[in-house]
Amino acid sequence: MTRALETAGGWLLAILWVLPLAYAVWAAVHPSEFSVRFVLTAPLTLANFEAAWNAAPFARYFVNTVLLVTLILVAQLVLCTLAAYAFARYEFRGRDLAFALVLVQLMVMPDVLLVENYRTMSQLGILDSTLAIGLPYMASAFGIFLLRQTFKTIPKELDEAARVEGAGSLQVLWKVYVPLARPVYVAFGLVSVSYHWNNFLWPIIVTNTVNSRPLTVGLQVFSSADQGIDWSIICAATLLTSAPLLLAFLLFQRQFVQSFMRAGIR
C-alpha cells in the first residue's frame, strides 16, 4: 500500500519535472498552430529549427561557447593542478594563509563582482572577448580545493620512489599525481563545462557583439528581440542551445550524476 503510494508520488513528481522540457520538444517539432493544441496527429516538422538557425548567428555562438568552455577548462586544469600540488606537498612560508585566501573565492564568486571586474576588463582593453568572459573563472578555488584533497590521499612513497629514479618535481606531478587523480579530473571537468556552458550574467555584461557572445547570451538576444518571433521557433532555439549538454547527459547519465556528487559545488 505505502509502496504503491510512493511509486505514484515519485512518478507524478517526475512527470511534473519533465513536463517543461517535453512541452518545449512538442512545440519545437510541430507547426506553430499546434503549439498549444495537443493533437497526436499533428504533423512533425524541422522547420522551426531551420528558422531559428537562420534567424540568428547560432553557428557563431556555438563556436564562441565551445572556445570559451575549452579555454576555461584548460586554464583551470593547469592552474589548479599546480596550485593544488603546492598546497598538498610543499612546505612554504604563508601556505596556510594563502590557502585560506584561496577559499575566499568559494563565497565571493566572480558572479557577484560584476561591477569591479567589468572595470578591470575595460582597463585591460579586452571587453567583448572570450578571454574577458573566462579570466575571472580560471583560478577556481573549488578546483584547487578538490585536487588538493585528492593529492593528499596519494601515498608519499610513490612520490619519493619517482624522485629516487631521478624525476623532477613537475615530472612527478605529471607521472604520479595526475594519473592517479583521473576520476576527480573527469568530475571537475564535467561540472566546469556544464557551469560555463550555462553561465549567463557575466557573459551578457562583458560581451556586446556576435564575435564573442556565447550561446546563452545569443539565445537571450534572439528571443527578446521584439519582432514577434513565434514560440515554436523560440522553443527550437532553446533546445538547440541546450542540446549538446542534454545529449551528453542522456548518454553518460551515471557519469554526470557521479561527477556532480563528487565535485558538487561548481
Added chain:
Amino acid sequence: MNRTAAQVHGWLLLLPAAVLLAAFTHYPAAATLWHSLFSTPKPNRPAVFVGLDNYRAMAEDPVFWQSLANNLWFALGTIPVSIALALLMAVWVNGRLAGRGFLRLAYFTPTVLPMIAVANIWLFFFTPQYGLLEQITGLLGLPSHNWLGSQNTALGCLVVVTIWKEAGFFMIFYLAALQAIPPNLHEAARIEGASPWTVFRRVTFPLLMPTTLFVLVNAVINSFRLVDHIVVMTRGGPDNATSLLLYYIYDVGFKFWDSAYAAALTLVLLVLLGVAALVQFGFLEKRIHYR
C-alpha cells in the same frame, strides 16, 4: 630537496593561480569598498570622495529595500521547499520504486539545462491568454490572471522555476549520503519493530544532518546568486516586485551606469555572503576532520 628550494618551488607552483585570484577576487572585493566611497565618474567630472553618501542614498532608496525584502522572500520560498523535495526525491530514487532510473533522470535533468533556456520555456507557461497555465485554468473555468504581470504572483512564479531547477541538484547530495548509511542500522531498527516513518525520523534524518547543512548553505548562496531567470522572465518588474539584490546591482551598474552606487550595493551582498561563508567554514572544517 633542501628547504629553500621547497619554499621557492611551492610559491612558483602557486603563482599563476594566485595572480589571477588576486586580480579577479581579492582586488575587486577591496575595490568595491573603495569605489563605494566615491561618486560615479562622469565624462566631464572625475570621481570625488563622498564618504558614506552612497550608503546614505541606499538607506533612503525604496528599491534597495524592496530588493532586499524580495530576496528574503525569495530565499524563504525556495530554500525549504527545494530541500524538502530534494530529500523526498533522494529517498524515492534510493528506494526500490519501479522505474527509478527514469525518476533519477527526470529529477536531475533541469540541473544540466541552462537557466536562461528553461526560463524561456517557463515564460511561455506563464504567458497571459495563450500561455499553458492560462489554458489549464481556463479549462477549469477559473478567471484569467496575468501571472508574471501581477505584483502578487510574479515573485511566486520565479520561486517555482527556481525550485524546479535546484531540487534535483540538491537531491544528489542526499543520494550520496543515503548510500553511505550502513544498511545494518536500518535492519536493527526494523528488528526492534520501528515503523518506516520512525526509522526515517530517528535514524536516517539525523544521519543526514551534515548534508542538510551543506545543502542549506548552498541554497542560501544560490538565492543571492541566481538572477538569470529574472532577466528573461520579468526584468525585475512589475514595479520592482521581482527585483533581487544582484539583479538590482546589474540594473544600477549596467543600465543606469552608476558604478559607485552599484559598488555600495555589492558590498551589502558581499557582507551577506560573508555571513553564509562563516557558517559553511565551520562546517567544511568539520568535514575535513571526519575524513
